Amino acid sequence: MLPHRCHLKHQIPEFLENRLDPARHRAMEIHLEDCESCHREVETWRWIQQNCARHFETPPESRVISADCPATKRKKWPDSPSGTNTPRLLSQQWVPLLCGLLLVVTVAATLRHFLPVPNLPSEVAEDYRKIREGKLSLERYEQDAKELDRFFSMRGVPFNTKVADLRDLHYRLVGGRVHQLINRRSVLYVYQGRSAELLLCEMFVADTAALPSGGFWHEGQKKKFLIYRAKRLNLVFWQDGNMTCVLASDIDPEQLLQAARLEANAI
Ligand SMILES: [Zn+2]
Structure with missing residues (x-):
């Protein structure tokens, strides 16, 4: 993996939902073939989609994740309403955390009957x-x-x-x-x-x-x-x-x- 290369992580949600135009979709496929980091990211997202989809509905805009390469890091989210600086509620770090929390709540709800x-x-x-x-x-x-x-x-x-x-x-x-x-x-x-x-x-x-x-x-x-x-x-x-x-x-x-x-x- 090249240290200064720009990853395409910001496109992963659109990629998984087939919302990229054909050229960008193909570019993503090629990128994933030799970028372990983005590949892992895609696998994580697939896992989350499969395991969390039935627990809570995520609004489409909150599934967008930010890129971690400097060129795509932005303070303003271009797709947020009127370009305001609105943080995304479910960024890529938060979703696994929320899944974990959900698991803890479920286990606690089960255990409380035995306490x-x-x-x-x-x-x-x-x-x-x-x-x-x-x-x-x-x-x-x-x-x-x-x-x-x-x-x-x-x-x-x-x-x-x-x-x-x-x-x-x-x-x-x-x-x-x-x-x-x-x-x-x-x-x-x-x-x-x-x-x-x-x-x-x-x-x-x-x-x-x-x-x-x-x-x-x-x-x-x-x-x-x-x-x-x-x-x-x-x-x-x-x-x-x-x-x-x-x-x-x-x-x-x-x-x-x-x-x-x-x-x-x-x-
Ligand atoms: Zn990458």
């Missing part, structure tokens, strides 16, 4: 209090469990819900909402008893192993339940596939456990 969730029982108890005090509203009032499942599915909840019918225990379904529990998406729904007592159920993607210490296990015939006491409420957690489910209320714990067994479809 400890310190205050989950308190947070669920807090949701219960807000519902009771009318500070958290339901998105859908619905007495039919199957209809509420359909509503959650229509709202784009990324897991299958199984809202139970608790009428045998004299609790009628009131309705539910798609919710945010700490840093994760949850579904939340509410039952009401004959004396206006409330039962709150929440479901979200998590492992009960990530719950804090301080609960005690209750071994059912088909299911294990983890019971907490927080903010004068009893909370019964259980695992359903990759989901953690919880039922919270101030009713008698044995009755709550019975409702949880029905909710967990375990009896």
